[in-house]
Amino acid sequence: xxxxxxxxxxxxxxxxxxxxxxxxxxxxxxxxxxxxxxxxxxxxxxxxxxxxxxxxxxxxxxxxxxxxxxxxxxxxxxxxxxxxxxxxxxxxxxxxxxxxxxxxxxxxxxxxxxxxxxxxxxxxxxxxxxxxxxxxxxxxxxxxxxxxxxxxxxxxxxxxxxxxxxxxxxxxxxxxxxxxxxxxxxxxxxxxxxxxxxxxxxxxxxxxxxxxxxxxxxxxxxxxxxxxxxxxxxxxxxxxxxxxxxxxxxxxxxxxxxxxxxxxxxxxxxxxxxxxxxxxxxxxxxxxxxxxxxxxxxxxxxxxxxxxxxxxxxxxxxxxxxxxxxxxxxxxxxxxxxxxxxxxxxxxxxxxxxxxxxxxxxxxxxxxxxxxxxxxxxxxxxxxxxxxxxxxxxxxxxxxxxxxxxxxxxxxxxxxxxxxxxxxxxxxxxxxxxxxxxxxxxxxxxxxxxxxxxxxxxxxxxxxxxxxxxxxxxxxxxxxxxxxxxxxxxxxxxxxxxxxxxxxxxxxxxxxxxxxxxxxxxxxxxxxxxxxxxxxxxxxxxxxxxxxxxxxxxxxxxxxxxxxxxxxxxxxxxxxxxxxxxxxxxxxxxxxxxxxx
Amino acid sequence: xxxxxxxxxxxxxxxxxxxxxxxxxxxxxxxxxxxxxxxxxxxxxxxxxxxxxxxxxxxxxxxxxxxxxxxxxxxxxxxxxxxxxxxxxxxxxxxxxxxxxxxxxxxxxxxxxxxxxxxx
Numbered sequence: 007x008x009x010x011x012x013x014x015x016x017x018x019x020x021x022x023x024x025x026x027x028x029x030x031x032x033x034x035x036x037x038x039x040x041x042x043x044x045x046x047x048x049x050x051x052x053x054x055x056x057x058x059x060x061x062x063x064x065x066x067x068x069x070x071x072x073x074x075x076x077x078x079x080x081x082x083x084x085x086x087x088x089x090x091x092x093x094x095x096x097x098x099x100x101x102x103x104x105x106x107x108x109x110x111x112x113x114x115x116x117x118x119x120x121x122x123x124x125x126x127x128x129x130x131x132x133x134x135x136x137x138x139x140x141x142x143x144x145x146x147x148x149x150x151x152x153x154x155x156x157x158x159x160x161x162x163x164x165x166x167x168x169x170x171x172x173x174x175x176x177x178x179x180x181x182x183x184x185x186x187x188x189x190x191x192x193x194x195x196x197x198x199x200x201x202x203x204x205x206x207x208x209x210x211x212x213x214x215x216x217x218x219x220x221x222x223x224x225x226x227x228x229x230x231x232x233x234x235x236x237x238x239x240x241x242x243x244x245x246x247x248x249x250x251x252x253x254x255x256x257x258x259x260x261x262x263x264x265x266x267x268x269x270x271x272x273x274x275x276x277x278x279x280x281x282x283x284x285x286x287x288x289x290x291x292x293x294x295x296x297x298x299x300x301x302x303x304x305x306x307x308x309x310x311x312x313x314x315x316x317x318x319x320x321x322x323x324x325x326x327x328x329x330x331x332x333x334x335x336x337x338x339x340x341x342x343x344x345x346x347x348x349x350x351x352x353x354x355x356x357x358x359x360x361x362x363x364x365x366x367x368x369x370x371x372x373x374x375x376x377x378x379x380x381x382x383x384x385x386x387x388x389x390x391x392x393x394x395x396x397x398x399x400x401x402x403x404x405x406x407x408x409x410x411x412x413x414x415x416x417x418x419x420x421x422x423x424x425x426x427x428x429x430x431x432x433x434x435x436x437x438x439x440x441x442x443x444x445x446x447x448x449x450x451x452x453x454x455x456x457x458x459x460x461x462x463x464x465x466x467x468x469x470x471x472x473x474x475x476x477x478x479x480x481x482x483x484x485x486x487x488x489x490x491x492x493x494x495x496x497x498x499x500x501x502x503x504x505x506x507x508x509x510x511x512x513x514x515x516x517x518x519x520x521x522x523x524x525x526x527x528x529x530x531x532x533x534x535x536x537x538x539x540x541x542x543x544x545x546x547x548x549x550x551x552x553x554x555x556x557x558x559x560x561x562x563x564x565x566x567x568x569x570x571x572x573x574x575x576x577x578x579x580x581x582x583x584x585x586x587x588x589x590x591x592x593x594x595x596x597x598x599x600x601x602x603x
Numbered sequence: 604x605x606x607x608x609x610x611x612x613x614x615x616x617x618x619x620x621x622x623x624x625x626x627x628x629x630x631x632x633x634x635x636x637x638x639x640x641x642x643x644x645x646x647x648x649x650x651x652x653x654x655x656x657x658x659x660x661x662x663x664x665x666x667x668x669x670x671x672x673x674x675x676x677x678x679x680x681x682x683x684x685x686x687x688x689x690x691x692x693x694x695x696x697x698x699x700x701x702x703x704x705x706x707x708x709x710x711x712x713x714x715x716x717x718x719x720x721x722x723x
Contacts, residue, residue: 351705351706352616354706355619355705355706355707356616356618356619358706358707358708358709359618359619359622359623359709360622362622362626362708362709362710363622363625363626366626366629370629391625391629394621394625395622398618398621398622401618446617
């Protein structure tokens, strides 16, 4: 479906699907595309479907609608078009046409045996040699200077295109372009300036001197020239020789020599993104030696314009890509914060409830003992309220702790710290811990440990968390049942070298469509009760143990979660050393976080 | 007040219901509890409570219909309703005294409930 993605503005990171034949855009709530931008009109523009494409029409908005920098009344959109409305910049992506399938029928790929046209390979050339085809055969130079120059220029463009296609780092890209320019043009100094998006000011990014990158010499560039280049979108070749009447030469050529410069706009798809400037000085001595006063000519200017265009396209792509990544990242952070805030808000509500009960209990208790004759029944009742309040506070304290531990487990790149542990004991502890919650929900929690369970190497703390989260979910899944039952079993398979913990419930089950989503972060099917962190954390822990979680579920019948990981027996090695789980040799035990600086 | 007033508590969280139940019982009110507005509709019809305290998050329908239905029944019975949290798809706007933003403090909530019960 065609969509709009907000690259800049208050709604940065939001994607709007253009669903339907007419979609309106504006500040008002009734719009299909609602933008929170005060410079956008209530009803600013509309998108109307025309065939496969969408046509944008300005609805007499106060600040106008711009497509790729040009104000429009109505225009058909093409994929990649940038829409500027108020302070908001959007990117339009159209439908991708299903041409690939059609082509498959029209092109036959034949095997060698059935070659029909008898074609054979006459010449072959490695992809990297492509540029050499443009290089100059030595004898050609004299036969046709024009052809030689054309070839040379073509080669330069080929290499420019290659250079700009390989990087996503703008500074690196600019440095490379500058380097290439110096290779081909006999310039003394050069610099590339880019337009800042916010201010429109040209800011120098890269400079280079013939004598080397690090020179203290300042490059002075006339603002008049820069303005001319950017405004007119024209490249200029300048000289301070007196015959040039456009740029006033103040100093005598004989004393100063001649300074020539080329300044070209970096014209991209949408806008001028910057300028490239190079110059050269001819001392009177060199002028005499060379017998000419010109070093730069039209040919150089043309070439520079072409190079600048290539560079601008690459910069636009890179900038756009970065903005896209940044916008997506902001959207993800926003989602994370919203989800955590909601959960913390619920915990806070619980703490407030619990502590208010305690406060009321204290008040009632004070009243009961302050009465002339001690009212025992009222005092006891007051203590009962306090106790209930305290229970609620404690439960919410536990919730905060779980949330924080899950967040830590999820965010940390943490290697498990395996130690010889008893899985039956560990699962038994978790089941014991969950008994209160299960009875509260009227769920029968059954624990069936494996009859034999050898000591195994795993991280008991992490595994505790993984199992706890799965059992918590199983109990919660039985919420709507009166005969809820959760069965926890362990198994050790000598033959498969695997340890398994199965948690089976007879709860609500999981819709087949939701099965893929249960391990996605911040996706909770439990409404306000879930953080959406539990299962992703469990999965992460199992994966850290080279294991996994398998899920089988039937709606209204229940689910079975099986956590399994390789059963590694502790090695009866000398004390003080610990068998490595992943490595091949025994290593000295080191603190888990010692590798982090 | 001679007869104990009755308050219908609609909240998906057992814990929140318990807190409110204890606080209302403490001031001598009877309470009815429902986990979802769908159940609350039945209770409101049959029991005619004097007040409904409704947590917006207990409506899991996604379209807001149960919430709106419950409100209509409450309005028909002239039963005041206090809504905790934000409801998105309301058919008619709420008055300020009916709304309590989350997370709320219990002191002001109980005071609001008391004044509504006194007015009823």
